[in-house]
Amino acid sequence: MPIEALQRPQSLRQQVYERLRTALRAGEYRPNQRLTEIGIAEALGVSRTPVREALGLLSREGLLSSMPHGGFRVPDLRADDLNDIFELRYLLEPYAAGLAARNADHEGVTGMHVVIQTEKQCLTDSDNIAFVQASQDFRSRLFAMAGNRRLAAAISQIEGHAQFVRSENFDDWKTRTVLISAQEQILEAVRLRDAENAAKAMRGLLTTTKNTLLAALDQYRAGDAADDALY
């Protein structure tokens, strides 16, 4: 019987953190919207303390902006920021994909294959949430296979900055099909231990992701302007 690492009950701070992070990544809050500690605490049914700490962590990661005594705000990302973010992702993620190809093992590859099958199933089922989760899973497995925890952590952190637009913007069938085929290319290169092509395929995936996000950003800002007119 294998001994698994026993998991202790996760703290409220961690739960609040996860909840807010996914909410931010899903674009549930508007840019420049102010997040008050007490508001979130009451919404989640906890006291201010864990909320406070979770907000501090998110702020440190760059998913929120803060000022002393000024509270926390949702940062207003612009196209410039997106360029900065993707410049970094272009640097990190293809490199990590190449490492993963070098260190590829059979179990890892089959696991990622299963994840892609799950994604396809989600696509036919139109289960958007599960699709996003599976897509995250694919990335986690890939970067874990690279074997450099710090690199994986850096990628995880910077990628969070880019996932700010509403998930509705990714709900179209075409984009997801392209995403899956790009992941299949990556996986095939990893299976063959072809680092060069794995990196190349990752670059392709990043390009499509960036373009999708840029288009979503335009759409988002257009909606923003319309909303502003109402106020």
Place this chain on the structure above:
Amino acid sequence: MPIEALQRPQSLRQQVYERLRTALRAGEYRPNQRLTEIGIAEALGVSRTPVREALGLLSREGLLSSMPHGGFRVPDLRADDLNDIFELRYLLEPYAAGLAARNADHEGVTGMHVVIQTEKQCLTDSDNIAFVQASQDFRSRLFAMAGNRRLAAAISQIEGHAQFVRSENFDDWKTRTVLISAQEQILEAVRLRDAENAAKAMRGLLTTTKNTLLAALDQYRAGDAADDALY
């Protein structure tokens, strides 16, 4: 007249964070040493709250390890970790140096030149603390010149992980002379807007830094073993 960001009084949390971060980077705490909230709070003369939040931030950044109900510990870095860290630094910092060369402007270059002169003065004065600060200043200016804030943030974060050994290990004159000459090479390449050579010089600087740290790590562990015998 340029509008400067008005500065608000910095919070206790921030002060505790800075203090602990520099202490950790200076190697004031031993690997695996447990840091208790109340101990730090009493030492700094504040309550547990800001200490707690600062520890949480440091833990999230990877400078401390934590478990639920298990408190915070100083992570026990080994040579493997150093390899992971420097693999990432090799990826990020030469790239950033190349960007800085592309975007180089006159004021920035002269500013960095002044910093190097300061370093030399500190070397003759044997002012170690000022030297380390000036060295940090050089890096800040260089990476700021690269023009990508997220990249600079990523570098700042990962570099903190590597600065764990006692500053005494860097106090020898030879290492610092090599450091200065490497910085001068970088600056010269930046001045000529030669991205290729700037990146190359940065790689050289990283190699010497890594070797110094590896040697310090050996020395450190040897000292550890000796101490363990005493307990």
Place this chain on the structure above:
DNA sequence: TCAAGGAATACTGTATTCAATTCATGCCTA
């Protein structure tokens, strides 16, 4: 003498309370 169990202590996680600061609204004055 050593191991196992239990009790006591210490520490973390969370809630609550108090103080300090900021922002906004409204009034007063020029």
Place this chain on the structure above:
DNA sequence: TAGGCATGAATTGAATACAGTATTCCTTGA
């Protein structure tokens, strides 16, 4: 009427109190 000032509400920052958990040490039995 416009601008400046003051007052008050709201929110953040920090401290303290309390409950639950883990660790440590001591005792007891084999």
